[in-house]
Amino acid sequence: MKKVIIAGAGHAGLVLASKLPASEFDVLIIEKNSRENLGHDWEDRFTFELLESVTGKSINDFPDNSWRYRGDSAFISPSKRTSVPVTYSENDKQKVMWRKPLINMLITSAEKAGARFIYNTDITGPIIAEGRVTGIKTDKEEYYADIVVDCAGVFSPVRSNLPEEYMIERNPGRGDLFYAWRAYFDKCSDINPELPFEVYMYHEREQGLSWCCTNENSVDILIGRIDKLTDEKVNEQIAIFRENHPWIGSSIINGGSYGYIPVRRPLSVMVADGYAAAGDSAFMTMPMNGMGIDLSIKAGIILSEVLAENIDKDYTADVLWEYNRRFHTECGAEASKNEGLKNAILSLPYEGVDFLFENGIIQSSDLAGAGKKTSFISLLGKLKRGLKKPKYLFAILSGIIKGSKNAGVYKNPPAVYNKEKIVQWKDQIEKNIVKIL
Ligand SMILES: Cc1cc2nc3c(=O)[nH]c(=O)nc-3n(C[C@H](O)[C@H](O)[C@H](O)COP(=O)(O)OP(=O)(O)OC[C@H]3O[C@@H](n4cnc5c(N)ncnc54)[C@H](O)[C@@H]3O)c2cc1C
Known part of the structure; x- marks a missing residue:
């Protein structure tokens, strides 16, 4: 036994x-x-x-x-000028x-x-x-x-x-975790947006994202950042959400607490x-x-x-x-692949993320697959549009390439537990990590 x-x-x-x-x-x-x-x-x-x-x-x-079933989504750029819809078929x-x-x-x-x-x-x-x-x-x-x-x-x-x-x-190191606060508020009017799950990238121009999901009887709010959140920050962000979502009620009916999510290889x-x-x-x-x-x-x-x-x-x-x-x-291997892209996006200034949204470099298909479907080939198709601001484009491209390389390393760990080989394998992983600036 x-x-x-x-x-x-x-x-x-x-x-x-x-x-x-x-x-x-x-x-x-x-x-x-x-x-x-x-x-x-x-x-x-x-x-x-x-x-x-x-x-x-x-x-x-x-x-x-x-x-x-959760409703369809809209991903909103930092300036809030662009919104990319992500809709799902009946089966999906x-x-x-x-x-x-x-x-x-x-x-x-x-x-x-x-x-x-x-x-x-x-x-x-x-x-x-x-x-x-x-x-x-x-x-x-x-x-x-x-x-x-x-x-x-x-x-x-x-x-x-x-x-x-x-x-x-x-x-974990900086950028390895996502600090989140989440609560479901009551609804004070019967409004149901067509794309109920709104995800705000670089919400209020800070590294992270927030969402506001309008359900039938509640509004699910998540505030997430790569640095620690404070009650003051959370309250400030909720107040901003209330400005353009006046149907968010004042009572918390579920949640209302902090959580920590690893977002790394x-x-x-x-x-x-x-x-x-x-x-x-x-x-x-x-x-x-x-x-x-x-x-x-x-x-x-x-x-x-x-x-x-x-x-x-x-x-x-x-x-x-x-x-x-x-x-x-x-x-x-698959999980480690999109860390490079995620860290590259989080290292851009918010206007860089706006540029990606406004020039169709971040598209519905990329967001639906959470980065998994963002292939090198699909990115080449966006190259022309991206070349207007090559530094942003190349930062993203480099993140994708490094992520793919790391996926390859994760796919091939040493066959047996051999300390020397493991150190070499870990070194290869280390080299492909995109550090968040
Ligand atoms: C806001 C938020 C939203 C999320 N949304 C999703 C989602 O939609 N889909 C998804 O797949 N994942 C989501 N996640 C991530 C998901 O919660 C975790 O990846 C998943 O729960 C796996 O975690 P775990 O079970 O390993 O650890 P945990 O869920 O953290 O469980 C760890 C357990 O260990 C216990 N524990 C901790 N310390 C001690 C101790 N000292 N002594 C004894 N027990 C201890 C805890 O009480 C807990 O029960 C979300 C996370 C957060 C914070």
């Missing part, structure tokens, strides 16, 4: 717990929140089929009122689900598979013995296992206290002897739009397969490298 500790009831850990049979694995999930307080009070977009495959439930069995419409029912479905699956939960317990760091992670420290007691799976989010106290020789990045190395990171603790999101649920679910599935295939082995870094390698070839 293998003992598995999952640090934090994150999506990847819950999926992993759902997939490990109780006959072979003793799974313990340790979470700082109470079960009732788990999960943000807002809706997320993700691939529903993945949730269906993990829980074995069809969309028709999802709890009542837990999900809906974006679905969103409330976070709490999503987490509840995953917890039920994990419980059914035999996982045990300890709530209201704050993890403070890893326990390391003879160079290996052997357990975790909490505010109550210590817990030991054959493997600690770190699903404790962006600021995981496990990851950030690992020894340097593991070669695992312990803390995933951790290159995410395993060590007795340790694996998954989800936000391994920065597994799509950098352009911060979507992390799909990647977390996929990471949970891959890790469950690697742990099951190696049930008779010690969970050393050598063995767990297969998870690291598979995640990057199957998901990490």
Whole structure:
């Protein structure tokens, strides 16, 4: 019987717990929140089929009122002079689900598979013995296992206290995170714009974006920046939204809190002897739009397969490298690709972003694919228009090229856990990173 500790009831850990049979694995999930307080009070977009495959439930069995279709979008330039519509066909419409029912479905699956939960317990760091992670420290007691799976989010106290020789990045740098505040306000008049989901790039000319999504009975506001937000900043931005959205009411009916989203390439190395990171603790999101649920679910599935295939082995870094390698070839390469473009856009002055919008260099197809569909070829077609301001165009082009190069590096990690080869591989990644100015 293998003992598995999952640090934090994150999506990847819950999926992993759902997939490990109780006959072979003793799974313990340790979470700082109470079960009732788990999960943000807002809706997320993700691939529903993945949730269906993990829980074995069809969309028709999802709890009542837990999900809906989101309306079409308009992306608005910093000067607000240009708006690019992004519309979806009937088959392609974006679905969103409330976070709490999503987490509840995953917890039920994990419980059914035999996982045990300890709530209201704050993890403070890893326990390391003879160079290996052997357990975790909490505010109550210590817990030991054959493997600690770190699903404790962006600021995981496990990851950030690992020894340097593991070669695992312990803390995010500037531009790696998106600081967000989100709330649903009531509506004080029955107005329903044709493109209800308005996304303001470089909102009020600051690095980041904000959105205002008018729903049937509420207005979902998100303020996001790459630097820390303050209450004063959030209130100022809401007041600006109210000027041209007079239907935003005064009561917050859901949310009203801060969150942090990794918007960077995933951790290159995410395993060590007795340790694996998954989800936000391994920065597994799509950098352009911060979507992390799909990647977390996929990471949970891959890790469950690697742990099951190696049930008779010690969970050393050598063995767990297969998870690291598979995640990057199957998901990490694609996720790392659009970091270059995102950072290049965020490094432009706001008038540079305006120029891209006003000259058709940022188009509906680029935005619908969150940068994934922005190929080098498609950009060449925009070259002529872009050459009016070559410095902006070349900055974007360079971001795309560096992102593509990094995708290639992520696609080809060392075949085995060899420290020398890993250092060389990490150096290649480092060279292609576009730093935000
Ligand atoms: C405003 C906002 C909107 C988002 N929208 C989307 C979206 O539409 N689609 C999408 O795919 N993604 C979205 N994301 C990103 C998504 O939330 C994450 O990528 C996803 O939740 C994966 O994170 P996780 O489960 O790994 O970590 P988390 O959701 O952060 O879970 C970590 C868990 O660990 C627990 N924990 C943390 N520290 C400790 C500790 N010390 N001790 C014990 N437990 C601990 C936490 O309580 C939590 O339960 C959004 C994020 C934000 C902030």
